[in-house]
Amino acid sequence: MDSGNKTEQQIRKMATGLLAWYDFSPNSRALFIGDAGHALLDMLKERQLEIVQCCLEDLDNAAWRDSNRGSFDYIISIKELEKTSCPVEVLKTLFCVLNDKGKILLGMNNRLGIRYFCGDRDCYTGRNFDGVEDYRGKVEEQFIGRMYSHQEMVSMLKEAGFTKNQFFSVWPDLSIPSHLFEEHIIPREDMSTRLFPFYYYPETVFLEENGLYSSMVDNGLWFSMANGYLIECVKHGVLSDVNSVTCSLDRDDVDAFMTIIHANDRVEKRAAYPVGQQRLEKLREHSEVLTAHGVSNIMGEVKGNSYWMPFVDAPLGQVYLRQLLASDVDGFLQAMDKFRAIILQSSEHVSEDSGDGRGVVLKRGYYDMIPLNSFYIDGTFKFFDQEFCIENYPANVIIMRMIVSFYTGNIELERLYPSEKLMARYNLLKYRNEWQKKAKDFLDNLLNRDVLQEFYSKHRRNAELVSSNRHRMNYSADKYQKLFVDVFHNADSRKLLLFGSGKFAEKFMAYYGVDYPVYKIIDNNDRRWGEKINDVEIVSPEILKELGQGEYKVIICIKNYAPVMKQLEEMGVTEYSIYEANRMYPHRTKPVIQSVTDTKVKPKKYHVGYIAGVFDLFHYGHLNLLRKAKEQCDYLIVGVVSDRQVREGKKVEPFVPFEERLEIVRSCRYVDEAHVIPIENPGTEMAWKLYHFDVQFSGSDYEHDPVWLRKKEWLEERGSTMVFFPYTQSTSSTKLKKLITERLI
Structure with a gap:
């Protein structure tokens, strides 16, 4: 499967999180209002529902309405009611075709969602603040759709006959929901580190939404300013007993779960797909092993495709530690020492700490032993959700995670006690980059960040743009x-x-x-x-x-x-x-002056060209690539990969140090400029912002790669392009390195 198809499939899976947790009765009859290709349809069919799919226009048909009166057990409509200018009439039709014990599930955007106050544009009108201003007659210009507030939705439902309903706030968006909260439930954790805001038009955002979550919770605005709602309506039936849902459908099938907190104080961790059942068994096994090692954790049991645990009414370890740091730094350090000791206690040691910065290697490293996955009860930390266990794992990676996850998203904590001092306390600084990279690599793989990177870049805020807009x-x-x-x-x-x-x-x-x-x-x-x-x-x-x-x-x-x-x-x-450090400014490109009297000189196809590479063990293949590029452009800029990026990206050590590689490339007759590639932003997009080149040259092995084709498309939208050259087959750095390694030269 190519990366483009995998990305699309992953996005479709994430969309199902809105209802994947819902307990549908099999063999029921369901009406789905919306596009026939919607991701939820496949999920509903897998639940053994008899599906009737229609569009809004079909509901205007009186004959259809009369023939289906009271015939549906479920009616599902996601972001459709907003597309009609008479939503109450549609709701009356739905009331008519729903049976007495049936349920309607509506997904609707909130016009007072926090995203719009942060600068996102209205998803229907494409303009800022239209929904916030209640449209003020703008919708009538050309009606495409409009959003409603919570109270407006309640009034419409009541007018249509639905007096028994419950709302769930949906975060960050109806299309990729990760968290749902019943109307009267507010988060018990710091959502700034849990939620990643999602925008239709991130280029107009001027506020950091995450930074507002705590104030919203404290001031009773969490529900009323939710970006979307899932509404469950019944005539005479029973509403769901669910208080909140956390979805992790951005993961591969084996690791995809939904954590459901029920009103009866039971917590259910449900596998999203059958293959995830093995993870639930591992979760139970890890709890037992941790208990045997004297680590306190929330015990549960596997029933069917779910892992059930008791609800714990206690502060999260993260919350306890943050409050402690604000009032008692010494007490905070003692508590962190205790937390670190528990990590070291969690498994047998493959090797002990020799004092060289490498620390202890655990026989079983529980990756998620962090304050966010613990409660603080009766003077100790009690853990939950220990899904992942990695054999022969450095304890320092988990200890580094303990620190980084604690400080993430809260600058005030750094002021109270800098995270670097805590790293020094636990002798983590010498190999800090290695520990952080190991932790990041695990998360990147788990959360499919490479697969979803382009999707996220289109819908998540850009720090540079937020700063500029502000x-x-x-x-x-x-x-x-x-x-x-x-x-x-x-x-x-x-x-x-x-x-x-x-x-x-x-x-x-x-x-x-x-x-x-x-x-x-x-x-x-x-x-x-x-x-x-x-x-x-x-x-x-x-x-x-x-x-x-x-x-x-x-x-x-x-x-x-x-x-x-x-x-x-x-x-x-x-x-x-x-100077804004998170912004990249164009470099000054030296002009190329050609004699106007020399009519024999054929103009080149491009003016400024760009090419990137490691250029380790510079050889004829490199020279040929640069020569071909220079033949097509007046001015050639080369980006050279730093040693650190080689280590982290290719997992090897370059033979030739960066400074020498850079000087070799600069000395080439075909090169006009050579610069280090910024490790924070090494891709095509940032290179174009730096140099505003007319063309980027690359090897032909990427010519049919969907990721690189999307890069080319991105460049062409800005008047640039990408050209692929075949590599010189006879010589390559890889072959040279192999010869050197095997001592053949």
């Missing part, structure tokens, strides 16, 4: 352009000074120092004066008084730039801009 709201269009967009205006003709000597300045110099050499670095901290970064001296702001107006350009390289802006303006400095 800035645009604070300044006039002209000032925003000067401050944040045209940062290099006059930087090539004047002395360039950076204000700030931290990570932002270092990143600026690494990415743009070649194009725009830095004259001096300014810092208010007098203890840093006289130090150097990349041979550039750090000096006092007083240097600006020594330079004349029009002689210099200042670029602020500090996250909290507002005080520096004020300081510069008080000094009379007007020629300054602000």
Whole structure:
């Protein structure tokens, strides 16, 4: 199966989470209103329901309505009622064709959903805030659909005859639901680390939605500002006893589960697919083994395709530890020490801690032994959901997860006690990257992040865009352009000074120092004066008084730039801009000048070309690739993969260090520029933002790869393209490395 098909199938599976947990009675008759290709239809058929599929227009047929009066046990409609201008009439029809004990399940977007207050556009009108303003007559322009608030939905249902119903808030979206909460249930955990917001138009988002969740819960807004609702309606039947549902259908079938908390204080962990049954058995087995090792955990039992546990009314370990850190740092450190000790106690040791930073290797490493998967009861941590056990696993990976998962999404915790100090306390810093990478690799594989990466990039917010959108709201269009967009205006003709000597300045110099050499670095901290970064001296702001107006350009390289802006303006400095570290600016491309009198020179197909590679053990194949690329473009830019990216991506150590590989490539006659590929954003999209090239060249082995074809499509939408070259078959770095390894040369 190619990656494109796998991505589509995974998205369809995620969509079924809206109802996959619902207990449908087999051999019942169900009416499905919507597209015949909807993912839910396949799921409903697997539940042995007799399905009748129709569209909204079919419901207007009086003969059909009369012939089906009272004949359906279930009616399912997801995001369809919003597409009609007379939803109450449709609901009356549904009331008519539903039998007395039947149930209607409606999925509807909420016009007051938090996503729209964060800047997402209306999914029907494509404009910001239309639903928030209750459309104000805009829908009538050309009716495609409209959303309703919770109270409006209640009123419509009541008018149609449905007086017995219950609402579930759906997060983050009806199309990929991961969490559902019954109307009166609020989360007991920090949802900022659990939920990933989903947007129709992420390019207009200007607020970080996750950061608002705690305030929404505390102020009683969690339900009323949900992005969507699942509504269960009955005439005289019984409503579901479910309080909340957590879906993990982004995983492969064997690991896909739904955790259902019932009103009778029972917790059900249900396998989404039959193959997941083995995981439930493992969960039971892990609980027994952990108990035998003296680790307290919530015991359960397997019944059918579910694992049942008692509901625990106690604070999560995560919540307890965060509250403790806010009030008692020493007590917090002791509690974290205790948590770490439990991890080390959870299994026999394959090898002990020798003090070199490698730590203990556990015979069985329980990957999810983190505060988020524990309760704090009677002075101890009690664990649940220990699904995953990895043989011969470094305990430090789990301890690193304990720390990272605790701090994620809460900057205030870093202020109270920095996570790095905790890592140092447990001797994790020496191999920190290795531990974090192991943890990330496991999660990436479990959550199919590679498969879903492109889908998520289209629907999740982009930090760079959020920051830019926020800035645009604070300044006039002209000032925003000067401050944040045209940062290099006059930087090539004047002395360039950076204000700030931290990570932002270092990143600026690494990415743009070649194009725009830095004259001096300014810092208010007098203890840093006289130090150097990349041979550039750090000096006092007083240097600006020594330079004349029009002689210099200042670029602020500090996250909290507002005080520096004020300081510069008080000094009379007007020629300054602000560098945003999460934004990539185009590099300055040197122009290619051709003699207009030389009529024999044939114009090349492209002006600026780009090619990326490792270029380890530079050989004739590399040279041939660069030569072919240069033959098609006036100016060739080469991105060279860093040593770290080689290690993490290819799982090997490069033979030639990065600095030497970069210099070799730069020295090639066909190359006009060569730069390191940013490890944070190594892909085509970021390269284009940096260089605005007309064409990217790549090897022909990717020519039919769906992922690379989507990259090509993305480039072509922006006026660029991608060209695939065949590799030189006689020579390759892989062959050379094999010869060296086998000592044949």
